[in-house]
Amino acid sequence: xxxxxxxxxxxxxxxxxxxxxxxxxxxxxxxxxxxxxxxxxxxxxxxxxxxxxxxxxxxxxxxxxxxxxxxxxxxxxxxxxxxxxxxxxxxxxxxxxxxxxxxxxxxxxxxxxxxxxxxxxxxxxxxxxxxxxxxxxxxxxxxxxxxxxxxxxxxxxxxxxxxxxxxxxxxxxxxxxxxxxxxxxxxxxxxxxxxxxxxxxxxxxxxxxxxxxxxxxxxxxxxxxxxxxxxxxxxxxxxxxxxxxxxxxxxxxxxxxxxxxxxxxxxxxxxxxxxxxxxxxxxxxxxxxxxxxxxxxxxxxxxxxxxxxxxxxxxxxxxxxxxxxxxxxxxxxxxxxxxxxxxxxxxxxxxxxxxxxxxxxxxxxxxxxxxxx
Numbered sequence: 001x002x003x004x005x006x007x008x009x010x011x012x013x014x015x016x017x018x019x020x021x022x023x024x025x026x027x028x029x030x031x032x033x034x035x036x037x038x039x040x041x042x043x044x045x046x047x048x049x050x051x052x053x054x055x056x057x058x059x060x061x062x063x064x065x066x067x068x069x070x071x072x073x074x075x076x077x078x079x080x081x082x083x084x085x086x087x088x089x090x091x092x093x094x095x096x097x098x099x100x101x102x103x104x105x106x107x108x109x110x111x112x113x114x115x116x117x118x119x120x121x122x123x124x125x126x127x128x129x130x131x132x133x134x135x136x137x138x139x140x141x142x143x144x145x146x147x148x149x150x151x152x153x154x155x156x157x158x159x160x161x162x163x164x165x166x167x168x169x170x171x172x173x174x175x176x177x178x179x180x181x182x183x184x185x186x187x188x189x190x191x192x193x194x195x196x197x198x199x200x201x202x203x204x205x206x207x208x209x210x211x212x213x214x215x216x217x218x219x220x221x222x223x224x225x226x227x228x229x230x231x232x233x234x235x236x237x238x239x240x241x242x243x244x245x246x247x248x249x250x251x252x253x254x255x256x257x258x259x260x261x262x263x264x265x266x267x268x269x270x271x272x273x274x275x276x277x278x279x280x281x282x283x284x285x286x287x288x289x290x291x292x293x294x295x296x297x298x299x300x301x302x303x304x305x306x307x308x309x310x311x312x313x314x315x316x317x318x319x320x321x322x323x324x325x326x327x328x329x330x331x332x333x334x335x336x337x338x339x340x341x342x343x344x345x346x347x348x349x350x351x352x353x354x355x356x357x358x359x360x361x362x363x364x365x366x367x368x369x370x371x372x373x
Contacts, residue, residue, distance in 0.1 A: 121238040122206045122228045129247045130240035131209045131347050132318070133231070135202040140167045140195045143202055146234040147171050147193070155190070156288040156300060158323050160308075165197040166316045168323070170288060170300060176227070179211075179220050181293040184263065186327045187336060188214035189290075189298055191227075192320030203317050204231055204238070212250045213344050216262060243318075243347045255343035255354070262344075265334045266365060268326070269372040273297055276333045276372065280326070283371040287323040297328040301371055307363040313356050314346055321345040326368060333372055338364045 119125045121133050144154050147169065156170035172190040180189035188211050194203040207227035212219045232238060245253070254261050269276060277297055280286050289299035300323035302308075311319040321342065326335050335341075338361035343349055 120232065121240050122208060122232070124208065124247050127247055128244050129209050129212075130206055131243035131245060132241040133204045133206055133235070133238040134241055135204060135235045135238055137197070137200040138195075138202055140169070143193060143195055144169060150230040150234040152230070155290060156323065158287055158300070158302075160194075160311060160316065160319045160322055161198075166311075166319055167195045168320045169193040169195065170323075172290070173227075175223055177290075177292055179215070179223050181296065182218060183294075183329070184265065184327070185215055185218060186292055186296045186298045186329060187325055189292060190325075194317060194320040196317050196319075199317050201317065202235070203241070203320065204235060205320065206240075207231070208247075209245070209250070212247060213253060213262065216251050245347050250344075253340075253344055255339055255349070256351070259343070260337035260340045262336070262340060264337050264340065265327075266337055268333045268335060268365075268368055270332050272331060273328050276328045276331075279373075280333070280371050285371050295329075299326050299328070300324065301326055301368060303364060304367045307360060307367050310357040310360040314342075314349060314353050318346050324364060324368065326371075335365070335368055337361070 122130065140157065144157065147154050152171040152173050154169055154171045156168070158168045158170070160166040160168050170190050170192050176191075177189045180186050191205045191207060191210060193205065196203060208221075208224040211224045211227070252261065269279075271279075273295065277289065277299070280299060280301065281289075283301075285302045287300045287302055289297060291297050302323050308322060311322065324335065324341075326333055328334075342354075342357075342361070
């Protein structure tokens with residue numbers, strides 16, 4: 001029994017080997033055939049001539065437009081209708097070119113160059129104007145004399161500081177008073193010169209700047225320029241100050257957002273004009289006063305000693321804003337809002353400087369209110 005079993009296993013083993021060998025032989029034959037086919041294709045490709053591929057792109061031809069019929073005489077049909085006109089009739093004869101002896105003029109000629117406008121101190125230049133003009137230091141009395149020589153009336157000579165080193169001269173004339181004799185325009189009826197011995201200069205207001213600020217849209221350019229010429233005649237060698245402002249911006253000038261404009265005036269007291277003036281004079285704080293043609297009264301008042309010290313902090317050179325102006329008009333005594341008046345007289349005042357005098361606007365209002373009690 002064991003012998004038969006052994007013979008059976010041996011037979012199966014040899015049969016398996018033969019089948020595996022047969023399968024491998026078949027795969028080998030197939031691989032050999034594929035290799036032979038590839039070699040045959042390569043050989044065929046070598047034997048055949050090389051034919052370059054056609055890479056040209058066919059572009060459709062543009063249709064040609066038939067040329068017009070060139071005829072020297074009109075063509076007619078059998079019935080006498082004109083089919084085509086002669087070229088002479090279709091195309092008018094060309095004109096001969098016309099030449100003249102004219103030549104282009106020279107753009108610039110010697111001696112005829114365009115001269116740029118000459119700007120003098122105080123003039124509007126590039127739409128900007130300076131607030132003040134500086135003159136060399138001179139005696140207060142000499143300044144007063146020169147103003148009078150120019151046709152101005154000096155109505156006040158006020159000591160700004162305690163030692164008398166800084167003097168404010170208020171001056172006016174008939175033309176300025178006449179122009180300012182309008183409602184809420186009385187503040188433009190006078191100007192102020194500062195003789196500053198501390199800084200060794202005479203600070204003269206530019207009429208164009210100050211009249212524009214206080215006259216607003218009613219500014220008279222002729223009066224402003226004429227007044228400036230009068231000052232330049234008696235004060236030679238003037239130099240513009242560094243306070244330069246856009247001219248048109250003076251109509252809407254204010255220190256900053258939420259601050260008052262020119263027209264935002266403070267009414268101090270109401271009553272008849274003459275009664276209000278009499279009350280103010282009783283205080284003995286009125287430095288000057290004069291009347292305008294429309295019945296308005298302009299006066300300058302002295303502030304309290306403590307209040308007036310604010311000019312020391314922000315600079316004596318522009319302290320001509322003192323004595324503080326008050327306008328009595330239509331039964332009201334009113335002042336320019338201190339935030340506006342200080343800012344327009346000190347156009348380069350910075351917020352940091354203004355904060356050092358933050359209580360002054362309120363103190364000014366209180367001082368003037370006391371004058372009219």
